[in-house]
Amino acid sequence: MNSRPNSYQFSENFWWGAATASYQIEGAVNEGGRKPSVWDTFSATPGRVLNGDTGAIACDHYHRYPQDVQLMAQLGIKHYRFSISWSRIMPDGVGQVNQQGVDFYKRLVDNLLSYGITPHATLFHWDSPQALEELYGSWQSRQMSFDYADYVMAVVSRLGDRITNWMTINEIPCFTHMGYALNQEPPHAPGKRVSLAKQVWQASHHALLAHGLGVQAIRAASTVPCSVALVDNFAVTVPINESPVHVAAAKQAFPSCGQNGGIVFPALTGAYSPVLLEQLAADAPDIQEGDLQVIHQPLDVFGFNVYSGTYVRAADNQLGYEFLSFPPGYPRLHMPWLNILPDSLYWGIRHLSETVGRPDLPVLISENGCAAQDRVNAQGEVIDTDRIMYLREHLRAAHRAVSEGYPLKGYFLWSLMDNFEWACGYERRFGLIYIDYPTQRRIPKASFDWYKECIKSNRVV
Ligand code: FCB
Secondary structure: OOOOOHOEEEOOOOOEEOOOHHHOOOOOOOOOOOOOHHHHHHHHOOOOOHHHOOOOOOOOOOHHHHHHHHHHHOOOOOOEEEEEEHHHOOOOOOOOOHHHHHHHHHHHHHHHOOOOOOEEOOOOOOEEEHHHHHHHHHHHHOHHHHHHHHHHHHHHHHHHHOOEEEEEEEOOOHHHHOOOOEEOOOOOOEEEEEEOOOHHHHHHHHHHHHHHHHHHHHHOOOOOOOOOEEOOOOOOEEEEOOOHHHHHHHHHHHHOOOHHHHOHHHHHHHHHHHHHHHHHHHHHOOOOOHHHHHHOOOOEEEEOOOOOEEEEEOOOOOOOEEEEEEOOOEEEEEOOEEEEEOHHHHHHHHHHHOOOEEEEEEEEEEEEEEOOOOOOOOOOOOOOOOHHHHHHHHHHHHHHHHHOOOEEEEEEEEEEEEEEOOOOOOOEEEOEEEOOOOOOOOEEEEEHHHHHHHHHHHHHO
């Protein structure tokens, strides 16, 4: 084994994985007793999703999962992150459990286990039941948090014998702050337009509460020891250079960047950041007595989704720092926000330790990857050297975090295969496996072979 410092060797127990989410890959939206989710409604609304795409068929994973699991085995991953669709388990959002939905996930998980692949299940990756949208406006209502916890209880009591790695909720900022658009048309589901920022913060507070109640429900329902995580895509402040003054500026800026002060802070420390509350003033959410204790549940691991970041430098102003915008020619992959900033993976982990103050909490990169303009060439191959470059640089940043002693346990690449990329439909491909949608043929890309080699040799190749 090569142990030179620049060989980017990981320890033998590093977890190599890949990730997907239910609505993005399953299809079969009207099968097995499933009823519509907010994403079925949103994507069926003209003008919401690019090219009018919907998740009705997606990768047809609901039927083709055996082939997909075989491809995972071929890739060599030992960990797979997927999500469970609330609408399959409880089609009306509350009440009756749909056994056919439970059985689908049992089949999937048993298949994974037969190949020695450990399942990591996300309990909510945005596809909440449409019935709850109609009943009380989904996350606008506090009732959603309690109904979510009941759904979690239903899942874990039925699948907890074979799944022991649970992730409560994926990316609260995305389905709340990007969903409840303030005085403008919503760019994301569930597509509500609201007039006050307070309403948006209230929705994200309800999601935090759901997370806390969900953790309690998992621990109550699981009959075996299990691992529980929250998954968040907090915004990463990256110092323009690593001199002490800019490092200090990046730390100082962290709570005010994106929604950090109101999501990752309450979840991991039990309090909204005072800086944020001051900035929000009357827009801050109503927080009932006891909420913060519920939200601040002990976690076994934190799932960090990372794609890009924000440069910060020290400044001679009241704040002592400034956020820097990207210059026009900054290198970017195939999304307007996909500026290539691999150091954000390292800095995100370091901020969790030093800025949020949780050096004790193990971290998983629960998503990292990129969209590229993939084409099938005349030989029938997809040669995505741009994706390989992006991923390689991020894995090097992961290696730096590990070698400096930060508690990074593993890496889940987004995504195993091309899929329904929300408002961008099928136009933006994030997979290691190309999906030819008309035929549903799976074509492993060059990045698939590259990642396979990383896993095999346990280092960045
Ligand atoms: C994340 C989502 C995931 C996928 C990637 C590209 O925000 O969690 O479902 O869409 O972005």
